[in-house]
Amino acid sequence: MYHLNSSSIIASKVLAISEWRKKQAPNWWAQFFTQEFLQATSESELYSWGELVGLITYAFHEDTLHQLRKSYCQEKSLLCI
DSSP: OHHHHHHHHHHHHHHHHHHHHHSOOOHHHHHHHHHHHHHOOSHHHHHHHHHHHHHTGGGSOHHHHHHHHHHHHHHHHHHTO
8 A cells, every 4th residue: 555655646746747847937038048148258158058048948948949049059159250
C-alpha cells in the first residue's frame, strides 16, 4: 500500500509540474530580453543575457523563443563587426 501512495504522490507532483510549465511568461519578458540584447555593449554581456534566457526557455512559447534567438544572433553579429 505504501508503494501505491508514493506513486500517487509522484504522479500528482509530475502533473503539477507539467501544468506549471504550460504557463507562459508574459510578453513583456520577451520585450525586456530583446531590449537587453540590443543594449549589450560587449559580446560577454550579450552572452550573459543569452545564458539567462537559456535557463528559462521552458517559460516561453516556441515562437517567442525563435524571436529571442533571432534577436540574439543579430546583435551578436553586430558586436562581432
